[in-house]
Amino acid sequence: MADKVLMKGNEAIAEAAIIAGCRHYFGYPITPQTEIAAYMAKQMPKIGGTFLQAESEIAAINMVYGVSSAGKRVMTSSSSPGISLKGEGISYLAGADLPALIVNAQRGGPGLGGIQPSQSDYFQATRGGGHGDYHLIVLTPASVQEMAELTIKGFELADKYRMPAMILADGTIGQMMEPVSFDFEVAPQIEKPWATTGTKMERKHNIVNSLYLDPATLEVKNIERYERYKIVEENETMYEEYMADDADIVLAAFGIAARVAKSAVNEARKQGIKAGLIRPITVWPFPKAPFKKAVEHCKAIISVELSMGQMIEDVKLASEMKVPVTLTSRVGGMIPTPNQILEDIKKAAEGGR
Amino acid sequence: MVVFEKPKALTDVPFHYCPGCTHGIVHRLVAEVIDELGIEGKTIGIAPVGCSVMAYDYFTCDMIEAAHGRAPAVATGVKRADPENHIVFTYQGDGDLASIGMAETVHAAARNENITIIFINNAIYGMTGGQMAPTSLPGQVTQTSPYGRNTDLCGWPIKVCELLSELDGPEYLERVTVNSVAHVRQAKRAIKKAFQNQIDNKGFSLIEVLSSCPTNWGMTPEKALKWIDDAMIPYYPLGVYKDRSAQKKEA
Numbered sequence: 001m002a003d004k005v006l007m008k009g010n011e012a013i014a015e016a017a018i019i020a021g022c023r024h025y026f027g028y029p030i031t032p033q034t035e036i037a038a039y040m041a042k043q044m045p046k047i048g049g050t051f052l053q054a055e056s057e058i059a060a061i062n063m064v065y066g067v068s069s070a071g072k073r074v075m076t077s078s079s080s081p082g083i084s085l086k087g088e089g090i091s092y093l094a095g096a097d098l099p100a101l102i103v104n105a106q107r108g109g110p111g112l113g114g115i116q117p118s119q120s121d122y123f124q125a126t127r128g129g130g131h132g133d134y135h136l137i138v139l140t141p142a143s144v145q146e147m148a149e150l151t152i153k154g155f156e157l158a159d160k161y162r163m164p165a166m167i168l169a170d171g172t173i174g175q176m177m178e179p180v181s182f183d184f185e186v187a188p189q190i191e192k193p194w195a196t197t198g199t200k201m202e203r204k205h206n207i208v209n210s211l212y213l214d215p216a217t218l219e220v221k222n223i224e225r226y227e228r229y230k231i232v233e234e235n236e237t238m239y240e241e242y243m244a245d246d247a248d249i250v251l252a253a254f255g256i257a258a259r260v261a262k263s264a265v266n267e268a269r270k271q272g273i274k275a276g277l278i279r280p281i282t283v284w285p286f287p288k289a290p291f292k293k294a295v296e297h298c299k300a301i302i303s304v305e306l307s308m309g310q311m312i313e314d315v316k317l318a319s320e321m322k323v324p325v326t327l328t329s330r331v332g333g334m335i336p337t338p339n340q341i342l343e344d345i346k347k348a349a350e351g352g353r
Numbered sequence: 354m355v356v357f358e359k360p361k362a363l364t365d366v367p368f369h370y371c372p373g374c375t376h377g378i379v380h381r382l383v384a385e386v387i388d389e390l391g392i393e394g395k396t397i398g399i400a401p402v403g404c405s406v407m408a409y410d411y412f413t414c415d416m417i418e419a420a421h422g423r424a425p426a427v428a429t430g431v432k433r434a435d436p437e438n439h440i441v442f443t444y445q446g447d448g449d450l451a452s453i454g455m456a457e458t459v460h461a462a463a464r465n466e467n468i469t470i471i472f473i474n475n476a477i478y479g480m481t482g483g484q485m486a487p488t489s490l491p492g493q494v495t496q497t498s499p500y501g502r503n504t505d506l507c508g509w510p511i512k513v514c515e516l517l518s519e520l521d522g523p524e525y526l527e528r529v530t531v532n533s534v535a536h537v538r539q540a541k542r543a544i545k546k547a548f549q550n551q552i553d554n555k556g557f558s559l560i561e562v563l564s565s566c567p568t569n570w571g572m573t574p575e576k577a578l579k580w581i582d583d584a585m586i587p588y589y590p591l592g593v594y595k596d597r598s599a600q601k602k603e604a
Contacts, residue, residue, distance in 0.1 A: 024433065050433045054426070055460035062423035062457070066430020069417045070397070070439065074430070092420050196415035196431070198395040198439060205364075207409045209418040 004179035009147040010035035010077075012180050013103055013167060014043070016151035017075050020186055022101070023049035024067045024074040026060040028082060031115045032171035033105035036077040057082040061089030061102075068098040069208040071195025073155050077103035079171070080121050081112060083129065090164055091130030095210025097194075097225070099158035101151065102136070103167040105174040106306075108333040116333020117171035119255060122310035125168045126284040133222050135229055137165040137236065138284040140254040144178035150281070152184055159190050161232055168283065170306065172256040172335070229285075238281035241290055243269065247276025249348045250294045252315045253304035254280045256335065261304045264341035271342075273349045283311065291318035300348040301325045304341055306334075324348075360384035362393050366410045373567035373574025376405055376473065378531045379540070383444070383471060384412065386545045390552065396440040397431050399424040403446035404479040419443075422454020425461035428468045440551055442469040447488040448478045451511045455487075458513070458559075463522040465556035469547045472513060475564040476585065483569030487511045490588055495569070514561050514594040524556040526594040530563035530586065532578040539591075555598060563589055 007015070014036045017025070025040040037053065044051035054060035060076045067074035078086060083104045093100055106121045108114035121129075125138045137157050139150040147169065154165035196206045212218035242262055244250055249268070253261040258279040268275035276298075278290045294301065300323050303312035309327040316325050328344045330336045362384035370376045387393050396414040400406055402421035409416035419427040424443035432441045450458050450472050461468065477495055478484040484497040488510050492501040502510075514526045525547060529540040540562060547558035563585045565577035572580060593599075 024430070026430070052429070052433070055456050058423065059426040059429075059457050059460065062420065062426035063430035063433075065419070065423075066399075066417070066427040066432075067434045068430075069427070070431050070434035072434050074434075088420055089423070096418070196397050196417055197435065198397060198415055199393065199413070201394040205413055206415045207418070208416070209409055211406060211418055 004181045006177050007144060007180050008035050008175060008177050009141070009144045009169065010105065010174040011039050012144045012148040013077070013151045014039035015182060016148035017101065017155070018043060018047065018049070019182055019184060020073060020152045020155040021189055022073040022075050022155065023047070024072060025049070025051050026054050026063040026076050027078065028054050028057045028060050030079045030082045032107060032174055033077050033079050033103065035174070036103060057085035058089065061086040064100045065089055065093055065096070065098060068093065068100045069196045071192040071197055073159070073189065075101040075103065077105065079105045079107045080109050080118070083121060083124065087130040090136070091128070091132050091134065092210055093164045094128070094134035094136070095132060096208050097162040098164070098208065099162055100164045101154045101158060101167065102164055103169065106168065106170045108331065114333045115171065117256060117306060117335065118331065118333060119170060119257060119306035120308070120310065120331065121168065122283065122305070122307055125166055126286070126314070134225065135163070135284050137161070137163060137232060138168050138282060139165065140168045140281060140283055141173060142255050142258045142279065144173065144176065144180045147173060148180050148182060149184070152186060156187055157236060161228055163228070168255070170256050233285040236282060237285045237287045239287035239290055240279040240281060242277040242279065244276035244278050244290065244294055246274055246297065247294070248274040248299045249276070249345050250298045250301045251275065251277045251304050251341070251345070252280070252291070252301055252311065253277065254283055254311065257304045257306055260336055260338055261341055263338035264345060267338060267342050268345045273345060275345050283314070286314045286318060288318040291315060295319045295322040298323055302341070302344055302348060303327050304336060305329045307331060360388045362387035362413050364411055364413050368411065369407060370404065371568040373565060373577055374404070375531045375562070375564040378537060379471065379473060379562050379564065380408065380411055382537070382541045382544050383442070385541065386548050387414065389545065390548055392440045392548070392552070395438055396442065399428050399431070399441070399443040401443070401445040401449040403449050405444055405446060405473065406480065408444050422449050422452070423457055424449070425454065425457040425466070425468070425470065429461060429466050432466065432468055436467065440548065442471060442548070444471045445473065446479070447472070447474045447476065447486045451487040451513050459517070459520070462517045462557050462559065463520050465522040465524060467551055467554060467556050469551050470559040471544065472559055472561045473564045474513070474561050474589065475566040477566050477569045479566050479569055490584055510588065512589060514559070517559065518594040522557060523559065523595055524597050525550050525558040528561040528563065528589060528591050528594065530581055530591060532565065532581040
C-alpha cells in the first residue's frame with residue numbers, strides 16, 4: 001500500500017495529469033478551480049513542461065487544440081462561465097477528432113451565477129456544449145482519490161477514442177482535502193500517426209481539420225464518429241451501485257451529491273427502509289443498465305442533484321419511466337442535507353404523497 | 354537555363370481563388386521561402402477561417418485548420434508542443450486577425466511568441482461575400498456599408514502594424530504589398546525574414562500584406578491592383594514598423 005498524501009481535489013487533478021504524462025497546461029483564472037493552475041504554474045517549469053496563463057478561456061482551449069494537434073497530452077481547466085467560453089473550441093476539438101482533457105469545477109449559474117458548488121452544467125457537458133453533433137467522455141469524481149484516478153482515465157480514454165474528455169467536478173470536491181494515493185499504473189501512451197508534427201519529408205502532410213464543404217462527406221464523418229461513440233458506450237460506461245440490489249427506493253446521484261445521498265441511504269436503512277444508490281461515474285456515456293435492472297424491483301427512483309433537474313432526464317430515459325422518478329435538489333451553490341433526502345425517501349416509500 | 358517551377362512546398366491542388374486575387378501570389382511566396390530555407394519537413398501551417406480556409410490543401414507541410422481568429426492561440430500550442438522542432442506559421446485575413454481574433458493576435462505579439470504570421474489585409478470579408486472589415490477604408494462601399502463606411506457610425510479602420518508596434522513584445526512587423534513586381538520582391542524578403550527570425554528564436558514576426566479582392570471590390574483585377582496604390586497604401590503606409598534586433602544593433 002503506497003503512502004497517501006492529504007490534498008485538495010483540484011491539486012490531485014493537477015498531480016495526476018502530470019503523472020499521466022501531460023506536460024502542457026493552459027488556463028485562465030476563475031474560481032473555484034484556481035488551485036489547478038497554481039499547481040501547474042509551480043510544477044511544470046520543474047519538469048520541462050509548459051504552463052501558460054492564456055488571455056482568455058477561448059485562447060486557452062485553442063492552445064489546447066494546438067498541442068493536441070501536435071500529438072501531445074494537454075489539459076485545461078475552468079469553471080462554468082469559462083467552460084461556456086471554451087464551448088467553441090471544444091466543438092472544434094470534437095470535429096477534428098482531437099483528444100484533450102477539460103476540467104469543469106462547476107459553480108452556480110446561469111450567467112455569472114455564484115462561486116459555490118453546482119451540478120447545473122450537466123446538460124452542457126453531456127450534450128456536448130458547443131454546436132454540432134458530438135459528445136465528450138464525461139467523468140464525475142466523488143472523492144479526491146477519484147479526482148486523481150479519473151484524470152488518468154480521462155487522458156487514456158481521450159487518446160484511445162480521439163475525442164475530448166471532461167472531468168465534471170464541482171467546487172466542493174475541488175476544494176476539499178482528503179487523503180489520496182498516486183500509486184497508479186499508467187499505460188504507455190499510444191502512437192498518434194495523425195498528428196501534425198512536421199512531415200520530416202518522410203510522409204504526406206497530415207491535416208487537422210473539421211471543415212467538410214461536401215455535405216455527403218460531412219455526413220459520413222458524423223456517422224463514423226457516432227460509430228466510435230457506440231463503442232465508447234459499450235466499453236467505457238462506469239458506475240457504482242450501493243445497496244441497490246434489493247432497494248425499494250433507488251437514488252441516482254453523481255459527484256458530491258452522491259456522497260450526501262449515500263449518507264441518506266445509510267440512515268434510511270437504519271430506519272428500515274430499503275434504500276439504495278446508483279452513482280453514475282461516467283454521465284456520458286450514461287449507465288443505463290443499472291437503472292433497467294433497478295426498475296425490476298424498486299418502487300421509485302429519486303434523482304438527487306445540485307441543479308433544477310438535469311440528470312433526471314437521463315434517469316427517466318434509462319428507467320423508461322417504469323416507476324415514478326422524482327427530483328430532490330438544491331441549487332445556486334446550496335447542497336441538500338442527508339435529512340432532506342431522507343424525508344423524500346420516506347415519502348416515496350409511503351407511495352408518494 | 355532557369356526553369357520557372359512551382360515551389361515544392363505547394364501541392365498540386367488547384368487554388369480556388371478568384372481571378373486577380375493576390376492570395377495565390379502570397380501562397381507562392383510563403384512556399385518559396387519554405388523551400389529556400391529547407392524547412393518543409395518541420396513546418397506546421399495554421400489556416401484561418403475566410404477565403405484562405407482551404408490553405409491546408411495547398412501547402413505540402415503539415416497543416417491545421419483553426420477556428421475563426423484563433424490561429425495565433427493554436428500556433429502557440431503547436432510551437433510550445435516542441436519548440437526545437439516545429440516551425441509554425443499562421444495565414445490569416447483581416448476579419449480573422451483584426452476583428453474576431455484581435456485578442457489572440459495582440460497577446461501572441463505581447464508574449465513574443467516565436468511564430469510567423471502572414472496577415473492578408475484586403476479591406477473586406479471576401480468569403481462571406483464582401484462585408485465591411487475592421488480594415489475597410491473610410492467611405493468604402495461594402496455589402497454591410499452600402500452607403501460607404503461611415504466612421505461616425507462604425508468607427509475607424511484598424512492599423513495592425515502600427516497598433517502592435519506599441520508593444521514591447523513583438524520582434525518584427527512589416528507591411529508590404531504584392532501589386533507590382535518590385536512590391537512582390539520586397540514582400541518575399543519580408544516573409545523570408547519573418548521565417549528566419551523564428552529559426553533564430555527571435556520571436557513574433559507579422560507580415561501584413563495589402564491584398565486585392567477584385568470580386569468584392571467590384572473592380573477588374575487591373576483596377577484592383579491600382580486601388581492598392583491609390584487608396585490603400587496612403588492609409589496603410591508600407592514599411593518596417595518594428596525590427597527589434599535591428600534597433601538593438603543601432604543602440
